[in-house]
Amino acid sequence: MAKIAYILLCHKDPDAIIAQAEQLTAAGDCMAIHFDVRASKAAYDRIRNALRDNPNVAFAAKRIKCGWGEWSLVQATLNAVQAAVDAFPRVTHFYMLSGDCMAIKTAEYIHWFLDENDKDFVESHDFFASNWIKTGMKEDRLIYRYFFNERTQSRRFYTAYNLQKRFGLTREIPADLQIMIGSQWWCLRRRTVEMILDFLQKRPDVVRFFSTTWIPDETFFQTLVRHLIPKEEIENRTPTFLMFSDYGMPVTFYNDHYDMLLGQDYLFARKISPEAHELKERLGQLYSSEGVDFQISDEGRNLYGFLTGRGRVGRRFGRRFWEAGNTLGSERELFLITCKKWHVAKRLVDQIVSETDIRCVEYLFNEEDTLLPDLGGIETTLAKRSRHRRAVVRMLFDHFQTDKLVLCVDPGNLDIIQDFCSDQAKTHVLEIECDYSDDYLIGHARRVGLAGETSPTETVTRLVPALRNSLAYESELIRGAGFDGYLRIRETSTHAQNEATVAKFLGVSDDKAQAVMRLDYLFAD
Structure with missing residues (x-):
């Protein structure tokens, strides 16, 4: 033992x-x-x-x-x-x-x-x-000699270091050692x-x-x-x-x-x-x-990253711009559906495909296995799609030979929405606002790695208020961005209200919008 x-x-x-x-x-x-x-x-x-x-x-x-x-x-x-x-x-x-x-x-x-x-x-x-x-020194840690403490004798430390660099007083690493x-x-x-x-x-x-x-x-x-x-x-x-x-x-x-x-x-x-x-x-x-x-459960680092990533007053958001010089084309229309409950957005997309002639792609920048045509390899990984996202979407327009395309985007990807809304193409944004039960949020915490399947329920339950606030804040950021083509349907709204919003979003007739929204279980978990 x-x-x-x-x-x-x-x-x-x-x-x-x-x-x-x-x-x-x-x-x-x-x-x-x-x-x-x-x-x-x-x-x-x-x-x-x-x-x-x-x-x-x-x-x-x-x-x-x-x-x-x-x-x-x-x-x-x-x-x-x-x-x-x-x-x-x-x-x-x-x-x-x-x-x-x-x-x-x-x-x-x-x-x-x-x-x-x-x-x-x-x-x-x-x-x-x-x-x-x-950050800081790397090879210099090994090839120069250090006789003074960097924190208590910083002047001597850096004087000795700079003199060795100036006169090339390097040394060899023991030949048989891989450091x-x-x-x-x-x-x-x-x-x-x-x-x-x-x-x-x-x-x-x-x-x-x-x-x-x-x-x-x-x-x-x-x-x-x-x-x-x-x-x-x-x-x-x-x-x-x-x-x-x-x-x-x-x-x-x-x-x-x-x-x-x-x-x-x-x-x-x-x-x-x-x-x-x-x-x-x-x-x-x-x-x-x-x-x-x-x-x-081993969720410690993910949990720490989530909580600290929310920033001093609740959140921290760093904007990223890729492919700033590319454009989808001024004659094209892009319809972005953003929803945290992916299955709800996918149901709506299925209805759009079956009731209209608008081509649709699901969570292109969020799911590795999203069904895509062969685009020459650029579509093979999430990293490639994200790095060249305008190019990917432009190739989808070309592949489908269409000027209208629906994409699903997670609300956490505000940078993607902003990127496409700044393009010459006419971009429409539809946010699907859902209700979130405590059970759903606990499941969400486990799906995204903030908790493991074996994490104690009482531990995960303490995450629920933070998660609820985090999702609400994502929605607040989207609404606050002031997108010209922004619309929203709600789980709490009537069928008639949501149908009118979808008709305006897709630019289709009321009858067509009713057909798209006819699912009674659209928001069901």
Whole structure:
């Protein structure tokens, strides 16, 4: 059975560290602690005295000063790892943690998971080929030497960096290493850890290289694990759930994130707010529980993206313009039907096809498998259709040999509606306003990935007001755009009102509009 040595790097909050150590070792696991030497001696003594009688806790033999982006973080990790290797010969796994991490599964589940997955869990992507680094230095991290801390000694840091660039003082990357990059939160098997320590004894050149690399905690273990361990024995992901904001800052979890965290396919989460006392207490109780059945939905990132994407006062909308120089032709008419309930729009389209001679295409820019004619390959993927949308629609006009075409568009695609309404062609917009029950909105949340099929109902129910407001706001944006050819039919309107609107939208007779709208179940779910 798996037995874990947790490798804890910390620098503050002795009481929280003591509680974390006691909680994680109570289930039979172990912990090796490196407490930053910058912290007060009194704080360190408090931790040592509180855990002195715990045989499952060890301390790094040498404490060092740690700084962000420095080799010191890697060296502190190695010191704690060596302490764990020496003190706990029966340990099978080494799990990297910070003081902000907490388990989001039971100890029973974590042990079972590691037994079932005999792999090293470490995120490691090719340093040069991947886009893991979004902004800032990339190759320069490796080919120049860094001796100063960028945050506390920024003038010295950039002076040394610029001098090396000016005089071409680059260095070679060790020839046998493929540099990898990824999250510093990993879980490695004992054999892997022992191979790394042995490798470092034989290769001081590798230590010298990484010791003057910038932010080596994102490359050191990630590179060495890939160098020493077969690819099929590595799970390329961190076992710790963490997210970053648009600004590159770690997302902090609070009391109301409990259910969401338990549904993620991870073992720990980072970072838990120091003020989230209720969350910490509930997760602490969970860790020692037995027989808990976890329903993995893994919707955390989608849910976070949805909620934060709504912006400071509710929404954020970035307009995009593609193919600004193209036109459909001034002699053509485009009819856009926008409806969040796609099945309602499709029923209306079916009626238009059967009762008129206007050609119709369903959700062209939303559904991959929309039925389309062969347009030479430009129609094969959603990405291509969206990138060349005016060209695609122009080709549809040509293929059908018509000057009138109906398209379905999701209300969330206001940019598409705006794009076509700015064309020389005469564009008409018909919005279908539907009622949304709570059950429909819960189903919608699951369909779009904001919740999983196994997410607790009470968790998903809390999304309903936000979703309802989000759909209402999409409609508000469309109405507020002031499109010349804008019309709307409503589920709550009478047949006569909706028929008159459809007649005006399509430019057909009242009788023809009645035939189009004759379905009694048009709005049914």
